[in-house]
Amino acid sequence: MRHILYRYFIFCSVVLCVTFCSISAFSQDDTYLKVDAFGKLERPISAFDHDDHNDKAALEDCSVCHHVYEDGKLLEGESSEDQACGDCHTLKAQGNQPGLMMAYHKQCKSCHIESKKGPVACGECHVKK
Numbered sequence: 001m002r003h004i005l006y007r008y009f010i011f012c013s014v015v016l017c018v019t020f021c022s023i024s025a026f027s028q029d030d031t032y033l034k035v036d037a038f039g040k041l042e043r044p045i046s047a048f049d050h051d052d053h054n055d056k057a058a059l060e061d062c063s064v065c066h067h068v069y070e071d072g073k074l075l076e077g078e079s080s081e082d083q084a085c086g087d088c089h090t091l092k093a094q095g096n097q098p099g100l101m102m103a104y105h106k107q108c109k110s111c112h113i114e115s116k117k118g119p120v121a122c123g124e125c126h127v128k129k
Contacts, residue, residue: 035085
């Protein structure tokens with residue numbers, strides 16, 4: 001009987017470890033803005049929980065962040081949520097279209113400044129671990 005309980009304990013421990021490792025692995029992907037195009041970064045990637053951010057900011061309209069421009073004009077209500085930012089923004093600016101890094105910074109910071117909420121300094125988003 002003792003041998004069976006020991007095996008059951010080991011089995012449950014392994015299942016719990018696998019479960020917790022899986023949860024942290026999946027949640028980590030959802031909480032960091034990862035862009036491979038930048039190569040080696042000077043600062044840590046930004047921690048960002050999409051759903052938590054939208055709840056706190058009371059954002060319902062995806063196009064607020066996931067905008068679409070045509071001929072330099074914002075298309076109201078059009079959303080690019082099914083695309084990566086790098087699909088439209090190249091690393092370097094092209095005319096009036098900001099480069100990828102500037103697009104990220106401008107999108108987030110301009111909203112935070114306008115609403116007087118949220119981080120705007122480098123170390124507030126790019127937190128060293």
